Amino acid sequence: MTTAVDKPWVLGLTGGIASGKSAAAQRFAELGVHVVDADQASRWVVEPGRPALAALAERYGAALLQADGSLDRGALRKVIFEDAQERRWVEALLHPLIAEEIARSLASATSPYAVFVSPLMVESGQYRITQRLLVVDAPEAVRVVRTLLRDHTTPEQVQAILKAQASREQRLALADDVLVNDRDLAWLHSEVERLHTFYLTLRGGRE
Known part of the structure; x- marks a missing residue:
């Protein structure tokens, strides 16, 4: 144990x-x-069907979604690089969710x-x-x-x-x-x- x-x-x-x-x-x-990647965690929390994606779509509209319902990362990147206030809003939404996913994955490590x-x-x-x-x-x-x-x-x-x-x-x-x-x-x-x-x-x- x-x-x-x-x-x-x-x-x-x-x-x-x-x-x-x-x-x-x-x-x-x-x-x-055991490797935990913050980028992978950030992708996982905005997958179709997850609450964060619905919140992003509600704020920025369908222009943020691709035809298959997944997040258009390029469109989101444009939003957060061009407007510091919007970047802060997106970070406040996503960072706690990403932190939870990272902590869960690190806790499962069995390597030294x-x-x-x-x-x-x-x-x-x-x-x-x-x-x-x-x-x-x-x-x-x-x-x-x-x-x-x-x-x-x-x-x-x-x-x-x-x-x-x-x-x-x-x-x-x-x-x-x-x-x-x-x-x-x-x-x-x-x-x-x-x-x-x-x-x-x-x-x-x-x-």
Whole structure:
């Protein structure tokens, strides 16, 4: 029976847009670590039939829905990036629901530690539910190029996302560990494996 002493500790994993945090999280999962993704939790709470989607549709109308009744994420993104007041309303609706889903999923972890991935770990204060914080970092110029190639978006949209996220300095100030991801995927994997070996030696996320 699991006791409070041997309950898995939580590693927070974050990084700016296109830093490589998702690829790092995937490697942790491949190594047998329980991974909880804030983005997946945020998608789950607005699935068709869930109360949050009905509330969004009531406020913003059918323009926020796709033909199959699911959320049009692009339309919602436009709303929250263009109007700070609307962003706050959406956050007040969704954040408590997302937090519940994250807590439920973390509680089900059976690996020695669990990884909680969130792009807004610092901005949202989510790092407070972790025992240790790993920041995947890369120079901003590298991240902008990756985003443009990956998302086929505009430089203006990338800058808007960067502005909405914490600065590198804010993330790095809170980091216990930093993984600089400015090389290829093999390098990223080797760094994750090195950190995993180290994390297995920790109790409660501390040395």
